[in-house]
Amino acid sequence: xxxxxxxxxxxxxxxxxxxxxxxxxxxxxxxxxxxxxxxxxxxxxxxxxxxxxxxxxxxxxxxxxxxxxxxxxxxxxxxxxxxxxxxxxxxxxxxxxxxxxxxxxxxxxxxxxxxxxxxxxxxxxxxxxxxxxxxxxxxx
Amino acid sequence: xxxxxxxxxxxxxxxxxxxxxxxxxxxxxxxxxxxxxxxxxxxxxxxxxxxxxxxxxxxxxxxxxxxxxxxxxxxxxxxxxxxxxxxxxxxxxxxxxxxxxxxxxxxxxxxxxxxxxxxxxxxxxxxxxxxxxxxxxxxx
Numbered sequence: 352x353x354x355x356x357x358x359x360x361x362x363x364x365x366x367x368x369x370x371x372x373x374x375x376x377x378x379x380x381x382x383x384x385x386x387x388x389x390x391x392x393x394x395x396x397x398x399x400x401x402x403x404x405x406x407x408x409x410x411x412x413x414x415x416x417x418x419x420x421x422x423x424x425x426x427x428x429x430x431x432x433x434x435x436x437x438x439x440x441x442x443x444x445x446x447x448x449x450x451x452x453x454x455x456x457x458x459x460x461x462x463x464x465x466x467x468x469x470x471x472x473x474x475x476x477x478x479x480x481x482x483x484x485x486x487x488x489x490x491x
Numbered sequence: 492x493x494x495x496x497x498x499x500x501x502x503x504x505x506x507x508x509x510x511x512x513x514x515x516x517x518x519x520x521x522x523x524x525x526x527x528x529x530x531x532x533x534x535x536x537x538x539x540x541x542x543x544x545x546x547x548x549x550x551x552x553x554x555x556x557x558x559x560x561x562x563x564x565x566x567x568x569x570x571x572x573x574x575x576x577x578x579x580x581x582x583x584x585x586x587x588x589x590x591x592x593x594x595x596x597x598x599x600x601x602x603x604x605x606x607x608x609x610x611x612x613x614x615x616x617x618x619x620x621x622x623x624x625x626x627x628x629x630x631x
Contacts, residue, residue: 436626
């Protein structure tokens with residue numbers, strides 16, 4: 352008897368519990384609960400086509416869009432996303448070589464959530480400023 | 492002329508850009524892109540009533556549910572969530588005192604996203620394991 356992808360997913364959800372620090376899904380949650388992961392997954396797919404892949408972006412484009420990210424941090428985060436299977440890395444033998452990143456289906460399955468997180472921060476910034484001022488006044 | 496909450500939100504979304512490290516919303520995104528924030532916001536509202544507030548949880552309950560969190564980390568994260576206006580902290584003068592936390596409307600507006608993130612990690616853990624094995628074999 353074969354199990355469908357949906358059945359497998361249902362079982363996985365039942366078996367893993369990210370509340371528990373010893374559960375591997377806790378470590379996976381820790382890895383994706385990261386501002387650079389949120390921003391990279393939000394960015395990919397937002398641009399135009401690159402190397403024929405819809406939503407793919409060059410390393411240099413990502414680096415420009417995520418103003419403030421260090422080369423080391425961007426490279427490390429992209430490598431970990433590639434290893435986990437959320438992005439693909441394509442090297443085109445131009446001079447100099449072109450390196451592009453695109454979302455896999457798994458990466459795509461997280462993109463909506465990541466964009467919601469980014470959008471939430473932008474939308475509610477003013478409310479949070481107000482709340483902080485009120486708190487600081489109350490606590491003294 | 493008064494501006495509605497919706498208009499204010501729309502303007503805020505237009506003014507802030509979390510891609511930019513210098514934008515305050517980037518720091519807010521960094522703060523909520525945190526595994527303990529994800530787990531606390533996922534947890535609150537999942538339990539029963541506490542002190543008459545639906546979904547409120549005692550500090551001790553949260554501490555038990557988030558197995559592995561240090562007291563210092565839990566206290567710091569809750570204080571920052573309270574200051575930002577995502578949770579309320581209620582002290583009831585029992586012996587010993589009971590401290591309960593509940594989501595505000597702002598916290599509630601992020602809860603769905605946080606639960607989606609936690610659920611994503613639990614649902615896709617097996618796929619990520621497979622992807623890592625494939626990557627490690629390929630890269631060697």
